[in-house]
Amino acid sequence: MTFLEMVDTYWVFFLIGRYPHGPLGGLALTLLLASAALVLALPLGLLLGMCRVSPWRLVRWPVTALVFVVRGTPLLMVVFWAYFFLPSITGVKTGQFTTMLLALVVFDAAYLAEIVRAGIQSLPKGQSEAARSLGLSYLGTLRLVLLPQALRHMLPSLVNQFVSTIKETSLGYIIGLTEVSFIATQINTQVFTLPTQIYLILALTYFVLCFGLSRLAFRLERRLSERTRRRPAGSEPQPMTPRVPA
Amino acid sequence: MIEFHQVNKWYGTYQSLVDVSERIEKGEIVVICGPSGSGKSTLIRTLNRLEPIQSGRIVLDGQDIHARGLDVNALRSCIGFVFQQFNLFPHLTALQNCTLAPLRLRGLSREQAETESLALLKRVGLAHKAHAYASELSGGQQQRVAIARALAMKPPVLLFDEPTSALDPEMVGEVLAVIKDLARDGLTMLVVTHEMGFAREVADRVLFMDQGRILERATPDEFFNRPRHPRAQQFLSDIRSPFVSA
Numbered sequence: 398m399t400f401l402e403m404v405d406t407y408w409v410f411f412l413i414g415r416y417p418h419g420p421l422g423g424l425a426l427t428l429l430l431a432s433a434a435l436v437l438a439l440p441l442g443l444l445l446g447m448c449r450v451s452p453w454r455l456v457r458w459p460v461t462a463l464v465f466v467v468r469g470t471p472l473l474m475v476v477f478w479a480y481f482f483l484p485s486i487t488g489v490k491t492g493q494f495t496t497m498l499l500a501l502v503v504f505d506a507a508y509l510a511e512i513v514r515a516g517i518q519s520l521p522k523g524q525s526e527a528a529r530s531l532g533l534s535y536l537g538t539l540r541l542v543l544l545p546q547a548l549r550h551m552l553p554s555l556v557n558q559f560v561s562t563i564k565e566t567s568l569g570y571i572i573g574l575t576e577v578s579f580i581a582t583q584i585n586t587q588v589f590t591l592p593t594q595i596y597l598i599l600a601l602t603y604f605v606l607c608f609g610l611s612r613l614a615f616r617l618e619r620r621l622s623e624r625t626r627r628r629p630a631g632s633e634p635q636p637m638t639p640r641v642p643a
Numbered sequence: 644m645i646e647f648h649q650v651n652k653w654y655g656t657y658q659s660l661v662d663v664s665e666r667i668e669k670g671e672i673v674v675i676c677g678p679s680g681s682g683k684s685t686l687i688r689t690l691n692r693l694e695p696i697q698s699g700r701i702v703l704d705g706q707d708i709h710a711r712g713l714d715v716n717a718l719r720s721c722i723g724f725v726f727q728q729f730n731l732f733p734h735l736t737a738l739q740n741c742t743l744a745p746l747r748l749r750g751l752s753r754e755q756a757e758t759e760s761l762a763l764l765k766r767v768g769l770a771h772k773a774h775a776y777a778s779e780l781s782g783g784q785q786q787r788v789a790i791a792r793a794l795a796m797k798p799p800v801l802l803f804d805e806p807t808s809a810l811d812p813e814m815v816g817e818v819l820a821v822i823k824d825l826a827r828d829g830l831t832m833l834v835v836t837h838e839m840g841f842a843r844e845v846a847d848r849v850l851f852m853d854q855g856r857i858l859e860r861a862t863p864d865e866f867f868n869r870p871r872h873p874r875a876q877q878f879l880s881d882i883r884s885p886f887v888s889a
Contacts, residue, residue, distance in 0.1 A: 521728075521730070523726055523728050523730035524730060524732065526693055526726070526730065527724075527726060527730035527731075527732070527789075528732070529693070529716075529719060530691055530693065530719055530722070530723075530724035530793075531719070531720065531743070531744035531748070531792070531793075531796060532716045532717065532718075532719045532720025532721075532744060532748050532796060533716065533743075533744060533747065533748070534716050537747060541743060541747070542732055542743075545734045546732075546733065546734050549734070
């Protein structure tokens with residue numbers, strides 16, 4: 398079988414798995430899993446991050462513990478826990494997709510929490526002091542003053558984590574989730590003679606996804622910084638004259 | 644209006660306020676001066692509870708500010724605070740900096756809040772910069788916006804923490820002119836500053852602090868011409884001729 402024949406035979410399988418005759422798989426499943434993980438992990442990460450900087454110990458301590466446990470564990474372990482351990486407690490066998498999604502969301506949320514914490518804590522103390530001095534509450538200060546600034550600073554780290562998430566979906570392979578790596582391996586088993594080409598295509602696919610996301614984020618970052626860092630036209634400082642009624 | 648009773652504050656083992664007692668009348672303009680590390684900034688920061696105190700009482704308008712059940716946000720919203728480092732919110736325009744708190748805390752409509760804030764910006768001579776971000780403003784302009792922001796909550800008390808110390812020399816005048824203008828309004832003001840000319844001209848009273856104690860209370864005339872405490876005499880002669888060793 399030549400390379401072109403292989404592509405011709407398997408491209409639909411690579412893109413969507415056995416769908417519509419079987420479960421959705423392939424690249425489509427990878428994209429679905431990655432986006433669902435991002436969409437769910439971001440708000441959870443924000444929440445956990447806010448808990449990490451909370452002045453209330455009762456909120457801060459359990460979340461800190463969770464973050465440290467998750468950060469000290471390989472994702473593979475988290476996947477195994479979700480796959481074997483969780484059903485033994487709940488008594489419900491969750492599907493592979495849900496299992497993987499759960500593992501990814503918990504894992505990434507813990508990392509995002511640290512990014513959020515760092516983002517908030519890197520802001521000058523004067524920002525929260527100024528907001529509190531106006532009479533804004535702790536949460537109001539967080540929401541209106543600290544988070545909008547922190548999120549902007551965090552953008553590069555957030556994108557980094559999102560890119561990781563896309564790549565981490567490939568671990569679904571080990572619990573038999575038919576995402577794109579799993580499909581590629583199946584194709585390789587069937588074709589047998591073209592492993593280099595098949596895995597190159599797989600690598601290229603991940604690269605395009607991750608690179609595309611990075612570029613998108615880069616442009617977003619530039620647009621955001623233009624808004625707050627633009628200089629006035631003819632930006633030489635003008636002589637300052639007080640315009641105060643005498 | 645404002646009473647300090649036997650206020651003590653420690654940072655660890657270092658005592659930054661020692662038995663401070665003082666009474667400030669409504670409408671009074673009090674300048675606090677003294678060498679750095681003397682507790683001037685700490686003193687005014689205790690008044691809106693940015694700094695906790697370990698013993699003593701602070702009473703504002705007959706109300707103990709550390710009383711149980713007191714709404715600290717409501718307390719702070721009636722004390723305007725202007726910082727040495729301006730602390731404008733960089734993700735918001737000058738106008739949005741001013742409208743943020745009134746919109747949230749005074750229940751104004753956007754239109755009302757903007758009209759009021761524009762009037763305040765006009766008063767500090769910056770109506771034409773209403774839509775500029777902090778990064779587009781000079782230091783003096785930023786500090787004038789910060790003053791307008793503090794005024795937006797219509798506080799009866801204004802605190803200034805070295806408002807001109809972070810400014811280039813040529814911008815000091817424009818900020819002092821704004822503060823001088825406010826002094827005519829009957830607001831109660833506590834100003835920590837090294838600008839002795841300003842103190843002489845605007846203050847009703849001067850407090851001189853060193854090592855956490857108020858060593859001298861006097862009218863500007865008495866203080867600058869006939870200081871009683873030896874430490875105050877030393878301080879005044881030092882700032883008048885900084886290059887002459889004692």
